[in-house]
Amino acid sequence: MAAPQHEQTARNRILNAARDLFAAHGFHQSAMAELASAAQVSVGQIYRLFKGKEDIIEAIVASDAHDREAIILSLQARLNAGEISIEQTFELLLLEMMDNPHEALYFDILAEGFRNARVGGTIADMCARLRKSLGAFACVANPALSGEALKGAEEVILACLFGLGHRSLSVPAISAQRTAKRAASMIVAALRSMD
Template identity: 30%
Template sequence: MVQAARELFAEHGFHATSIARLSERSGVLVGQIYRDFANKEAIVAALVEHDLDEFLAADELCAARCTSDRAMVRAWIARFIACDDIGDTRLIAEITAESYRNPRIAAIFDAMEDRLHGQLVRALTIIVPDAGNEQRIGRLAEAILIMAGGMCQRRINTRSTAPEVLALMMAFIDAEIAAIERDPRP
């Protein structure tokens, strides 16, 4: 059912996709859909949560955390910024647009941003574990979110970005990490 919603939202948009159309495409009865999801926003939340889980590759980050493997964490951050596996760009554009019109979808996006920020802070703390860096690590995590968001938007619009751009972003991140290691003060 969620896959049918993904396809229909991408093809027809959020508003033009009715629960009846979802039922028809998925083969799931309308009553069952409403037992599983309170409304279309709940379906969007399920889509975003699933995609975010895949995008974050949390298992990989957890493995890096357990071993304190800085190179693995850096590679995870590079993949995060590269935004190579963003999926159906039509769906992303539709849900993003809906987040500006619909406070419930906006709340889903806010929760996603908080979760992404938290994962980035955890990743950066593996690389720079010294206490006292919380503010700077938080700001660097925010900068990484902005870079990744820009890269994703670029991929939605043009579907490609030169590898040199990612290298430049990673050089900035590496320089900021080195600066935090040299002087951990806020």
């Protein structure tokens, strides 16, 4: 029983160290020896748990997707319980996306998704699951949404999440909190105006 627990601990240390290292130096510029040192494991241990950097990137995407899904489920439960409005739901979701200490890493991962079909597939799977939840939120704002209008709403909301998740390079003029509040209001107003 201790061996699987030890492997999971080592795996988590590798993923956490990879996030920091890949964000600071880039995916391709980071050596496995650097990663092993940062994670306090051997290079052999990395290769016992992952086939290579591609597997590490896929594991990071899968882990982050799992974390986002948990956040979305929590927001859905709070919305359904009447604790928060649909505007607050979008605001909290947008704030979560903007609170990204590894923003540079995600640019690298997105670029790798274009070069590497496996990584691209992992990202596409994550987006498909996100669309389903975003569609449910869109229907709370406008229960009449269906078909192509609903699919379009999902795409626009997903684009807002991606864009605001990478806003630091644009040197924003207002805080993340104010941006999230205004963006949430605009998203809900747009959804309510759709036929």
